Amino acid sequence: MNLVYNEQVKLYARKSTWIMFVILAVIILGIAILGKTVGDLGNEEYGEDWRQQLEQENAELTEGMDEEQIAYDQVVKENNYYLENDIKPQNYDVWQSVIDNSMLSALLSLFTIIVAAGIVAHEFRWGTIKLLLIRPVSRTKILFSKYVSVLLFALTSLVFLLLFSWLTGAVFFGVNGINPTLVLNSGDGFVQVSALHEITRSYGFSLVNLVMMSALAFMISSIFRNSGLAIGFAIFLMMAGSSIMGFFLQYDWAKFILFANTNLDQYYRGTPLIEGMTLPFSVMVLLVYYLVFLVLSWVFFTKRDVAGH
Amino acid sequence: MTAESAMQLIDVKKNIGSKQIIKGLNFDIYPGEVFGFLGPNGAGKTTTIRMMVGLMKLTEGDVLIEGKSIKTEYKEAIRRVGAIVENPEMYPFMTGWKNLQHYARMMPAVTEERIKEVVTLVGLDKAINEKVGRYSLGMRQRLGIAQALLHNPSILILDEPTNGLDPSGIREIRRYIRNLAEKENVAVIVSSHLLSEIELMCDRIGIIKNGELIAIETVQEALNKTDVKDIHIEAVPLETGRNIVQEKLQINAAIEKEELVLSAKREEIPSIIKSLVDGQVEIFGVQVKRSTLEDKFLDLIGENTIE
Numbered sequence A: 001m002n003l004v005y006n007e008q009v010k011l012y013a014r015k016s017t018w019i020m021f022v023i024l025a026v027i028i029l030g031i032a033i034l035g036k037t038v039g040d041l042g043n044e045e046y047g048e049d050w051r052q053q054l055e056q057e058n059a060e061l062t063e064g065m066d067e068e069q070i071a072y073d074q075v076v077k078e079n080n081y082y083l084e085n086d087i088k089p090q091n092y093d094v095w096q097s098v099i100d101n102s103m104l105s106a107l108l109s110l111f112t113i114i115v116a117a118g119i120v121a122h123e124f125r126w127g128t129i130k131l132l133l134i135r136p137v138s139r140t141k142i143l144f145s146k147y148v149s150v151l152l153f154a155l156t157s158l159v160f161l162l163l164f165s166w167l168t169g170a171v172f173f174g175v176n177g178i179n180p181t182l183v184l185n186s187g188d189g190f191v192q193v194s195a196l197h198e199i200t201r202s203y204g205f206s207l208v209n210l211v212m213m214s215a216l217a218f219m220i221s222s223i224f225r226n227s228g229l230a231i232g233f234a235i236f237l238m239m240a241g242s243s244i245m246g247f248f249l250q251y252d253w254a255k256f257i258l259f260a261n262t263n264l265d266q267y268y269r270g271t272p273l274i275e276g277m278t279l280p281f282s283v284m285v286l287l288v289y290y291l292v293f294l295v296l297s298w299v300f301f302t303k304r305d306v307a308g309h
Numbered sequence B: 001m002t003a004e005s006a007m008q009l010i011d012v013k014k015n016i017g018s019k020q021i022i023k024g025l026n027f028d029i030y031p032g033e034v035f036g037f038l039g040p041n042g043a044g045k046t047t048t049i050r051m052m053v054g055l056m057k058l059t060e061g062d063v064l065i066e067g068k069s070i071k072t073e074y075k076e077a078i079r080r081v082g083a084i085v086e087n088p089e090m091y092p093f094m095t096g097w098k099n100l101q102h103y104a105r106m107m108p109a110v111t112e113e114r115i116k117e118v119v120t121l122v123g124l125d126k127a128i129n130e131k132v133g134r135y136s137l138g139m140r141q142r143l144g145i146a147q148a149l150l151h152n153p154s155i156l157i158l159d160e161p162t163n164g165l166d167p168s169g170i171r172e173i174r175r176y177i178r179n180l181a182e183k184e185n186v187a188v189i190v191s192s193h194l195l196s197e198i199e200l201m202c203d204r205i206g207i208i209k210n211g212e213l214i215a216i217e218t219v220q221e222a223l224n225k226t227d228v229k230d231i232h233i234e235a236v237p238l239e240t241g242r243n244i245v246q247e248k249l250q251i252n253a254a255i256e257k258e259e260l261v262l263s264a265k266r267e268e269i270p271s272i273i274k275s276l277v278d279g280q281v282e283i284f285g286v287q288v289k290r291s292t293l294e295d296k297f298l299d300l301i302g303e304n305t306i307e
Ligand SMILES: Nc1ncnc2c1ncn2[C@@H]1O[C@H](COP(=O)(O)OP(=O)(O)O)[C@@H](O)[C@H]1O
Pocket: A307, A308, A309, B016, B021, B039, B040, B041, B042, B043, B044, B045, B046, B047, B048, B306, B307
């Protein structure tokens, strides 16, 4: 569609968009370099005698600890899990580093919020909205093309994050097979999962937050025609969301608050925030919020006058 | 007039808040004419134009573009219109060419050749690959006009296109506007708050004040040459002068503020002066007041109050 193409052209014609990708790349590289040098990641090699190596590690770690401390030590626990289940530990490699980088999806959310907040508001600030709307194209289509463009940006930067993380990880830490099995702490004990499954899970859940917050920013941008406000508000809510939740937890209706539901991971690891919440419930709540955000954007964008000042 | 109107305003009203900004405009614009939309700042020109192109809703009334209502048949109506509303704002981080391509993609059947054609028409060939952020206001006006012409509109609306242009720029705009009207039968609406900047390009001028249309005048080509004008002559002695003019030339004259004031046609001026000089009247200055339209406009501006 021509309109989406137009939006992408405008997005990538601006330096700030490219700066986001550069920041992402620099951080990924930085994490890898730090991990390799300071963090000592990937330098620990398990060989044929991995059982002895693990025993020795445990011995070194537990030296001077009492029983209680030992019972709580995560590394010792993990090592014991390997020994009990007779699994050779994987060396730190590209797959683990990609999984570790899933925390960068918060940055992705941030960038998507910035793009979503600007895509409507900037047209008003630049005054170009007037020339944009006096075409034989409905306002609905124009708004839709802008929203699609935001999602496209999110997707592009996600692909970039994954690819660049993978390449960097491969160069720094090497590749142990196509889809190795990893041992991870699931909150209540260790489990074995395949690397691809874990990557999908950790990035997938963070996308929920990204989609919701960018829809929120998009709505604020359409209603108030001010990108600063939209960015500020959405980022504030994203950061403060969980603390705000803490505030309202005591109330019954707290489970209907957006932030109680954005972390779908709570149904896979650990326990739901509020008793009685279920995955379908959260999905429904998120869907309702999402629709409200988009419908409000649409109403304000299509019905309101484009006046001066 | 018998011609089909290109655009018709029918009792157009606009309220913003509790204030009525446009108070019932009725007029028609015909193909091939240049219509001047004249009024002091704050009179409601831009607001009217925003309603004509669907950026603002009409509180009452309707705008018909080639018979199609902007309210109910928006796409069909707007397809025929090219416009600049207020300042010609473009994306500053893209080149002029990219800006034009951007708008071209939003309209059916605008080819690369057509874009090149309008660029040449407005004389931007050299600067078209520069970023718009580096354009002067005059260059942006031209790019704005180029953008409005891309799809060969039958109605062209230009809001204060002479803003920020020097006299030679204004002359150039006048040339392509006249060309479009005369050769391509486009109906052109040009708004301005300065009569002097648009009177030479317009066929008709509508004067708007405080949201009301108070006059529509036809600008005759002849106006500047044969119409009766007010002539003020600083002469000593005044009495003698008046007698000469009244008795020899049969022209009524009055004395106002140390000046001889009379109405005459342009071609009569030399003989009036000659008679006065022959009658030993000394002349210190002759002032020819311009068309009655300008008087009218200036009077109106003087009274215009922005509530
Ligand atoms: N968005 C708005 N809200 C309130 N008043 C407005 C708005 N836009 C314009 N006006 C008022 O409407 C009047 C006409 O403005 P405008 O159409 O811009 O005049 P012009 O273009 O003739 O200079 C002015 O008095 C202005 O203050």
